[in-house]
Amino acid sequence: xxxxxxxxxxxxxxxxxADRIEEGAAGLAAFCEGLTExxxxxxxxxxxxxxxxxxxxxVGTMYPIEIDVxxxxxxxxxxxxxxxxxxxxxxxxHAQDNADVTKAAALELLRRNSKAAAEAVRAFTDEELDxxxxxxxxxxxxxxxxxxxxxxxxxxxxxxxxxIRKALGRNS
Numbered sequence: 001x002x003x004x005x006x007x008x009x010x011x012x013x014x015x016x017x018a019d020r021i022e023e024g025a026a027g028l029a030a031f032c033e034g035l036t037e038x039x040x041x042x043x044x045x046x047x048x049x050x051x052x053x054x055x056x057x058x059v060g061t062m063y064p065i066e067i068d069v070x071x072x073x074x075x076x077x078x079x080x081x082x083x084x085x086x087x088x089x090x091x092x093x094h095a096q097d098n099a100d101v102t103k104a105a106a107l108e109l110l111r112r113n114s115k116a117a118a119e120a121v122r123a124f125t126d127e128e129l130d131x132x133x134x135x136x137x138x139x140x141x142x143x144x145x146x147x148x149x150x151x152x153x154x155x156x157x158x159x160x161x162x163x164i165r166k167a168l169g170r171n172s
Contacts, residue, residue, distance in 0.1 A: 011126045017149050018118035024157035025059070025114030029107050031161060032056050035168075040103055044160075044167045050095045052167065055160050057101045058094055060109035063117040066153040069135075070121075074128035074145035079135045087137070110157075117153050124149075 032040075032052065040053045050058070069079055129146040138147075165171050 010122075011124055011129065013126060013129055013146065014122050014124040017124075017129075017146065017154060018121040020154045021063075021114055021118045021121060021149075021157075024154060024161070025110055028056065028059065028157040028161045028164075029110055031164070032103070032107065035103070039168055042167055044163050048163075050091070052164050053101050053103060053106055054095050054098055055164060056103075056110055057098050057106035058091065059157050059160055060106065060111075060113045061094060062156060063113040063153055066148070066156065067117050067120045070124075070145045070148040070153065073133045073135065073143065073148050074124060074131050076131055076133050078133045078140075079137075080140075082136050084137065114157070121149055121153070 035052065041051050043049045043051055044055055069082070072079055124145065129149075130144055132142040132144045134140045135143045135148065143151075
């Protein structure tokens with residue numbers, strides 16, 4: 001009995017996505033390394049009382065979840081139980097549990113998990129990147145695994161860096 005084996009080829013798109021994940025995380029880490037303790041403890045906005053430090057730790061914490069979601073979509077599995085309410089609960093619990101996170105710990109987590117996320121993304125094939133399934137955060141629309149990677153694992157550090165810069169009045 002012969003077993004057909006799926007051939008996989010390195011995906012240039014996956015490699016570029018992974019590079020962008022690393023670039024975003026490196027930019028966030030580089031900016032935050034030089035922050036004072038007072039800046040590290042600054043809330044990111046009037047509507048989000050999480051501090052810069054909690055946000056950096058949050059970005060690092062979310063990479064494994066974001067990659068798991070992308071893998072599920074790549075496997076053709078709809079994600080139906082992730083809502084913005086669930087995200088808000090996760091974020092609130094994370095903030096409470098990590099209120100005293102140190103800069104060293106947060107930056108180490110960010111670096112370690114962004115590297116692991118990038119390595120995981122490099123393993124995606126073009127076929128997996130192109131696979132679409134319903135995603136509850138996108139109103140059930142059938143989105144591709146590539147979209148999930150771009151809109152979550154890749155964009156996350158860029159999004160929060162912009163918010164941190166704004167909170168600290170350092171937009172340039």
